[in-house]
Amino acid sequence: ETGVTQSPTHLIKTRGQQVTLRCSSQSGHNTVSWYQQALGQGPQFIFQYYREEENGRGNFPPRFSGLQFPNYSSELNVNALELDDSALYLCASSLSWSSYNEQFFGPGTRLTVL
Amino acid sequence: AQSVTQLDSQVPVFEEAPVELRCNYSSSVSVYLFWYVQYPNQGLQLLLKYLSGSTLVKGINGFEAEFNKSQTSFHLRKPSVHISDTAEYFCAVSGAGTALIFGKGTTLSVSS
Numbered sequence: 001e002t003g004v005t006q007s008p009t010h011l012i013k014t015r016g017q018q019v020t021l022r023c024s025s026q027s028g029h030n031t032v033s034w035y036q037q038a039l040g041q042g043p044q045f046i047f048q049y050y051r052e053e054e055n056g057r058g059n060f061p062p063r064f065s066g067l068q069f070p071n072y073s074s075e076l077n078v079n080a081l082e083l084d085d086s087a088l089y090l091c092a093s094s095l096s097w098s099s100y101n102e103q104f105f106g107p108g109t110r111l112t113v114l
Numbered sequence: 115a116q117s118v119t120q121l122d123s124q125v126p127v128f129e130e131a132p133v134e135l136r137c138n139y140s141s142s143v144s145v146y147l148f149w150y151v152q153y154p155n156q157g158l159q160l161l162l163k164y165l166s167g168s169t170l171v172k173g174i175n176g177f178e179a180e181f182n183k184s185q186t187s188f189h190l191r192k193p194s195v196h197i198s199d200t201a202e203y204f205c206a207v208s209g210a211g212t213a214l215i216f217g218k219g220t221t222l223s224v225s226s
Contacts, residue, residue: 042204042216056212099208100146100165105157
């Protein structure tokens with residue numbers, strides 16, 4: 001059984017650019033959640049997708065957007081990058097949307113904004 | 115709104131000693147509670163979770179945690195740690211919704 005995978009592993013962008021991060025969910029999982037983990041901090045919830053629809057959003061501006069595809073893989077898009085967007089971005093998949101379902105995390109994408 | 119406070123940012127301990135990582139939460143509704151571990155350059159792995167029932171929860175790698183509703187705590191314990199337990203540990207809470215709310219983490223450093 002393949003776990004959650006994310007690409008790319010590392011990424012360097014400059015301020016004002018746009019970035020797309022990708023996540024493949026674990027087999028059988030229809031829910032994907034995205035988190036931002038700044039250096040020395042715990043992960044912060046960005047949003048969740050359940051069966052291709054956004055199903056909850058944290059306190060992040062609209063320039064953070066996402067998609068979920070019919071195979072339940074997902075993308076996180078960030079427009080107009082700012083220096084504070086530098087972080088580890090974690091994707092997690094689960095069997096369904098409710099928080100009592102275990103979320104399985106990928107290894108993350110390290111984004112550096114210069 | 116829910117929040118999580120991990121009371122110790124760093125916990126140094128010698129191998130084979132017991133350890134307790136402290137977590138307090140704040141919530142106006144019933145919660146689910148979780149402990150995750152993060153090894154360097156890896157994602158998070160679930161150690162254990164409390165959903166309901168027995169307040170003493172056993173997890174992987176010999177860890178356990180006790181849910182204390184009156185003290186709003188969910189402390190993580192291990193009776194004897196190994197070098198391989200060196201990692202970042204995160205306590206997380208969730209209500210009936212979708213999001214996990216994480217604490218800032220505790221760095222456990224085990225030395226010989």
